[in-house]
Amino acid sequence: MEMSQASKQTTIHEESEHVQNPEPDQIFSPRRSLELNQKKWWISVALCLFLVLLGDSLVMRCFS
Numbered sequence: 001m002e003m004s005q006a007s008k009q010t011t012i013h014e015e016s017e018h019v020q021n022p023e024p025d026q027i028f029s030p031r032r033s034l035e036l037n038q039k040k041w042w043i044s045v046a047l048c049l050f051l052v053l054l055g056d057s058l059v060m061r062c063f064s
Helices: 002-020 030-063
Strands: none
């Protein structure tokens, strides 16, 4: 019984260490995060502009 208690405590301790020390790939610096947000923003703007132009061309084609 004592071995299972000790192994449970070891497992819990290892899990808490894993949570406290994430992988280096998962850590984003503020600069990296800002670059990702700007990239997402530009992709959103480009997509919206494309959809507006596509809709405009379809409307002009249908009603002309």
